[in-house]
Amino acid sequence: MTRRNALKIAGATLGAAAFAKAIAPIAEWGAEESVDEFLQKHYRELSPEALAKVITRLEQETKEDYGAEVHISDPRPQEGVKFGYALNLSICVGCRRCAEACHKENNHDRPSGNSYIRVLEMQKGSIDLAQGNVTYTHPVSDSEKYYMPVQCQQCDNPPCVHVCPVEATWKEKDGIVVVDYNWCIGCRYCEAACPYHARRFNWTKPEIPKEEINPVQAYLSNRIRPQGVMEKCTFCLHRTREGRLPACLEACPTGARVFGNLLDPKSEIRWVLANKRVFVLKEELGTKPSFFYFFDK
Amino acid sequence: MGLKAPLYFHPLVAVAFLSVGAWWLCAVEPQKTSGPAVPVSGSSTGATLVRHAVNIKSGPETPTVLTNALTHTGEPVPVACSTCHATRTPDLARRRAEEMKDFHQGLAYKHGDQTCLSCHNAANYDTLHRADGTSVDYPRVIELCAQCHGPQHRDFQAGAHGGMNGYWDLSRGPRERNTCVSCHDPHAPAYPKVRPVFAPVDRGARQQHSREQAHEAKESAHE
Numbered sequence: 001m002t003r004r005n006a007l008k009i010a011g012a013t014l015g016a017a018a019f020a021k022a023i024a025p026i027a028e029w030g031a032e033e034s035v036d037e038f039l040q041k042h043y044r045e046l047s048p049e050a051l052a053k054v055i056t057r058l059e060q061e062t063k064e065d066y067g068a069e070v071h072i073s074d075p076r077p078q079e080g081v082k083f084g085y086a087l088n089l090s091i092c093v094g095c096r097r098c099a100e101a102c103h104k105e106n107n108h109d110r111p112s113g114n115s116y117i118r119v120l121e122m123q124k125g126s127i128d129l130a131q132g133n134v135t136y137t138h139p140v141s142d143s144e145k146y147y148m149p150v151q152c153q154q155c156d157n158p159p160c161v162h163v164c165p166v167e168a169t170w171k172e173k174d175g176i177v178v179v180d181y182n183w184c185i186g187c188r189y190c191e192a193a194c195p196y197h198a199r200r201f202n203w204t205k206p207e208i209p210k211e212e213i214n215p216v217q218a219y220l221s222n223r224i225r226p227q228g229v230m231e232k233c234t235f236c237l238h239r240t241r242e243g244r245l246p247a248c249l250e251a252c253p254t255g256a257r258v259f260g261n262l263l264d265p266k267s268e269i270r271w272v273l274a275n276k277r278v279f280v281l282k283e284e285l286g287t288k289p290s291f292f293y294f295f296d297k
Numbered sequence: 298m299g300l301k302a303p304l305y306f307h308p309l310v311a312v313a314f315l316s317v318g319a320w321w322l323c324a325v326e327p328q329k330t331s332g333p334a335v336p337v338s339g340s341s342t343g344a345t346l347v348r349h350a351v352n353i354k355s356g357p358e359t360p361t362v363l364t365n366a367l368t369h370t371g372e373p374v375p376v377a378c379s380t381c382h383a384t385r386t387p388d389l390a391r392r393r394a395e396e397m398k399d400f401h402q403g404l405a406y407k408h409g410d411q412t413c414l415s416c417h418n419a420a421n422y423d424t425l426h427r428a429d430g431t432s433v434d435y436p437r438v439i440e441l442c443a444q445c446h447g448p449q450h451r452d453f454q455a456g457a458h459g460g461m462n463g464y465w466d467l468s469r470g471p472r473e474r475n476t477c478v479s480c481h482d483p484h485a486p487a488y489p490k491v492r493p494v495f496a497p498v499d500r501g502a503r504q505q506h507s508r509e510q511a512h513e514a515k516e517s518a519h520e
Contacts, residue, residue, distance in 0.1 A: 078466075088457070093488060100495035113498035134497055139490040243469030245461065254480065254488060255459040261466070268456030275455070296448070 042167070043180040043219070054182075055219060062224055068213040072223050075241035077174035083235050083290060084175075084262040084269040085246075086278060087149060090296035091256040094119055094140040094147030101251030102151075105236060106222040107214055109206035116233035117151045117248060118197065129281070151248070152177065152198040152233035153281065153289030160190035160199060160232075169230070175262075175290050176237050178220040184229040191230060195282050196289075199232045235259075262290070349464065349471040356438035356476050359423045362400065378422035387419040407485040416441060416483070442477045453477075 040046075040054060055072045062070050099117040108114040120132025124146055132148065141147060154175050161169050161177060168183040169190055191199040205227040217223040218238035225231050236246035240259070249257040260269035272278065276294040361375035368374055381400070391397065392412045394404035418426035418433075425433045425441050433441050443450035452458035460480065464470035480488065 086457075091458075093491060094493060095491050096493045096495045103495065111498070113495065115495070118497075119493075135499075137493065137496055139492050141490065240465065243464045243466030245463065245465050245472075250460075250462045252460055253491075255461065255475065258457050259465055260456075267465075271455040272457050276457070296452075 037182065040182055042183050044170075051219070058219075058223060062213075066208065066213060066224065067210040068215065070213060070215040070217050070223070072217045072219055073238065074219045075238060077172050077176075078241060080261075080263055082173075082175045082262045083154065083240060084260060084273075084292065085154075085235065085290065086258040086269055086272045086276075086292040086294060088256045088258070088276075088296060089146050089148060089293055091254045092141075092147045092149065092252075093254055094121060094136070094145075095253060097251045097253060098149055098248035098257070101247045102233070104212070105214055105239075105247035107206065107208055107217070107224050109202070109204065110208055110212070112203070114200055116198070116200065116231075117149050120148045120150060121145050122148050148293070149248075150196055150198070150281070151291070152235075153196050153287065153291040154233075154235060156288035156290065157286055159193040159195065159285075159287060163189040163193040165189065169232075172220075174237075174241070176234050177232065178234055178237070179230055179232060180220070181223070181225050181229045181231065186228040186230065188230065195285050195287065199230050202227050202229055202231060346468055349467045349469070351467065351472045351474060353439070353474045354476045354479055355436040356478055357435050359435050378417075382422035387414060389414065405485055407487065408483070438478055438483070439476050442483075446477075 034057070036053075036057060041050065043051075046054065051074060055074065059070055059072055062068055096119050099115040099119055102108070102117050103113065103115040106116065118134050120129060120134055121136045121140075121142070122128075122132050122145060124144060129148075129150070154171075154177055156171075156175070158171055158177050161171055165187060166183060166185055168185065169177060169179045171177050186201065188201055191201060202225050206224055208224065213224070214222060216238060218241075221234040221236065221238045236244075236248075240246055245259055249259050258268050258272050260267035262269060262273075264270065272294065273292065276296075278292040278294045280289040280292055359377060361377055362381075363373040363375055366374040394401045394406055394413075416425050418424045420426070421432060423435075425435065425438065427433055427441060428444055439450075439453075449458055459475045459477075461472055461474045463472035465472075477483075482489075
């Protein structure tokens, strides 16, 4: 064997080994993610048939991973509807039942106690969100404090949407900012951009006991999210696009929450906007929230 | 009359005001908040829109008081208020439950300067009464509360006070709303202090906990 041939063989062997090593992740990835999932298009580019297939696959995966029979729908925005939410800070007592209802309704990870709602205990006379306390456990309400639940404000000018590098999040016609969990790459830019701290990241694959899974799910809202993607409040679109009230409102024992169609002049939310002194959080940022706060007095 | 009198004395102006007032009285109907689903026709497409009901939870049925007598199953016998009060003369001087000798002593009362008979009807203890003396049945207690709590009643009628369940879109389904006493104890109406639920989980503490668990699992595997 000449020296030249020996070098050729050695080079080829090294090259083949390097190539095998380089493509190894693809072989491993096969177990975690199906080819269909990898090749899935963006939600807004899916044909109805393709979406139906995706939904069937997701339902099967939930069955395999969690042992739960779930139904995933895809309710679309209603014509002539734009959602608005108002919260009466004079009435809220800070019991956190809204946050708990959100946790259950939206199939959040149980160990982390995740919820799209954070209830801030605020000093009366201050509106500095950074001073809000979220870890209080004493009986409420404290007469020196007021309580401000904060969730996604469904902004008309949403910074989270502008920063997404892959257009995995967008604003729908009825005002709801949604995420395609299968398109999100988990960069968390949107989490950083949101001035209301309203977005959450799935650090782990959500752990939920089979019997606690809410089987009424939608593709863009409360279906169980994969690990490594962003999620957010969708005003419970799987309920509200069917005409029902959001879970946090139904759970509120004091009636501090008012929800409805901003385009209907006879709606309760429009009455609040016309008759109460409403304000939005961080108005100076120009985010144009669809979520309003007010005091009775 | 000429132009000497100011314009607002002019009879035509008065007639105009009267007619506007009359139109307003006819046009503004009291808001209807409950009743069965009524089909409303006349939409632009000609389709019939169904408007579902907003059911306001009824107030309590006519209340009863538990007595010392026991039923055959060992439960106290409930009697209607009128059972005792029919034979007793109302004592208007009594203002507080603590002053009572036979019944009601334990009642914690904190509702302004109201007395028992401000709301309870001495003429028929199985009902309540309005300020003008007319009686109100217990299930319609909202009409009684509304006399003093006008702003709350206004907000309630507009759908901006009180908890609710069901549909925001009444063309798709009904809604159920609380009445005043669903949340407010009529004898002590201030909303009570509650212990908050669902305390946030401290992520740092949880990670520490899972690290410890993993460590223990490793130790036991080594043994």
